[in-house]
Amino acid sequence: MRREIRHLAHSVEDSIVSKVNELSSALLDTSNNIHCLNSKIQAYRQEQNAAVEVLKENVDVCLRHISSREATTPLQLTSARDSPTNPWRMVRDKEATILELERKNDHLRAKHESVQEKLKEKSEELLNSSRLLSEKSQEASLLQDSLAVAERRLAESQREVERTALRLRHAEEDSEKQTTRMKNEIARLERELLNERERHSSSLLGLQQELKQVHLESSSWQERYMREKQKTSQLSEEVSQSRTQRLRFEKVDSARSEEDTDNLEKGNSVVSPELEDMKTKYDALKKELTQLKRKVAQNGSAQDFSAVASPEEFSRLILEKRDIEEVCLSFDRKFQKQTQVLKRLDQMLKESEAKV
Incomplete structure (x- = not known):
């Protein structure tokens, strides 16, 4: 210019x-x-x-x-x-x-x-x-x-x-100095990481074995749960049959009330041992569930399992745990309803006996 x-x-x-x-x-x-x-x-x-x-x-x-x-x-x-x-x-x-x-x-x-x-x-x-x-x-x-x-x-x-x-x-000189410091720091961190991996490899193997054991116990518990669920459904069918019998007993004449009362006592006597058996099995199942929860708490939290297992497997286990808890709660509710129904049946039976 x-x-x-x-x-x-x-x-x-x-x-x-x-x-x-x-x-x-x-x-x-x-x-x-x-x-x-x-x-x-x-x-x-x-x-x-x-x-x-x-x-x-x-x-x-x-x-x-x-x-x-x-x-x-x-x-x-x-x-x-x-x-x-x-x-x-x-x-x-x-x-x-x-x-x-x-x-x-x-x-x-x-x-x-x-x-x-x-x-x-x-x-x-x-x-x-x-x-x-x-x-x-x-x-x-x-x-x-x-x-x-x-x-x-x-x-x-x-x-x-x-x-x-x-x-x-x-600035170039400062950046070169910082780069050398960062390289040294990265090398030190890599060495520490290798040491930590070697240190935790044994504990990782133990946790994996415990995780496999938990998987086996959960699968066996699910099988038991399915069997108990089938028995519960049978018990609910029997309860519904007893309810229909009760309705039928209420509609009959007063002349046949004694025979119906005897039949109801027999049915109740048949149902009550099955109910006691179901109750004992439920208590045993509940006790196993508490033991399983205690064992999981002793082995570590959900974050420890997430570090051991893969993300898909960990999410699947969480969903299975949630499903098991929901099923247990529903089983508790159903069992409570059945006990209430049996109590009402006993009371109605007593009332019918008093009327007779």
């Missing part, structure tokens, strides 16, 4: 100098032409005045000669008028000469006016060129000022670049 500004300033200066030289040469030519024309006009005016004076003298001489000759000699009309010494012919020649001189004078006056107009135009052009020269000089000064400002800015930017390069070198 600095080179372009200098080139532009030099080109402007060269154009201004060439224009001034052209205008000065044209002005010198114009002034020389004006001086020549003025000298020619003055010489012509002097010649014209001298010719007029001579012509006046000749006219006076001719008039005096004519007056004296007419007084002495008679007038010859034909031959004397054509002779070169005829005063009238001399007067006509002088008049023609005067007219020719006047035409030349008019031509020279018109030429002088045109030269003056051209001189005015050249002077106006010179004024315009001087004005343009002043404007160009102002522009050149402004360009020089802007060039100086640009040079200062360039120097400042160069200093800023040097400072930035210095900061960049310092």
Whole structure:
């Protein structure tokens, strides 16, 4: 940019100098032409005045000669008028000469006016060129000022670049130091990680074995649960049958109430040992569940199993545990409902016996 500004300033200066030289040469030519024309006009005016004076003298001489000759000699009309010494012919020649001189004078006056107009135009052009020269000089000064400002800015930017390069070198050195420290730290952490893996490999194998044992116990518990569920469904069917029998007993006549009461006691006596058996099995199952929960608590929390097992297997175990707990709760509710139904049946049986 600095080179372009200098080139532009030099080109402007060269154009201004060439224009001034052209205008000065044209002005010198114009002034020389004006001086020549003025000298020619003055010489012509002097010649014209001298010719007029001579012509006046000749006219006076001719008039005096004519007056004296007419007084002495008679007038010859034909031959004397054509002779070169005829005063009238001399007067006509002088008049023609005067007219020719006047035409030349008019031509020279018109030429002088045109030269003056051209001189005015050249002077106006010179004024315009001087004005343009002043404007160009102002522009050149402004360009020089802007060039100086640009040079200062360039120097400042160069200093800023040097400072930035210095900061960049310092930052690179700091980053290299930090990189070496981080590499050393990573190597140390890798060594610690290998040591921790070797240290916990034995405990990991033990936890995996315990996890397999828990899986086996949970599968066996699920099988027991399915068997107990089937027995519970059978018991619920028997309870529903006893309920239908109770409804049927209520609708019969009072005459057959004793026989129905005996049948109900027999059915109750049949159901009650099965109910006791179911209750004992449920208590045993509940006890096994508590033992299983205690064993799981001793082996570790859910986070320990998650560290040992895979995520899919751990989620599956959590879902199985949740399902088992829900089934146990539902089994508790069903067992409570069945006990309540049996209590109501016993009470109704007692009421029917009292009525009988």
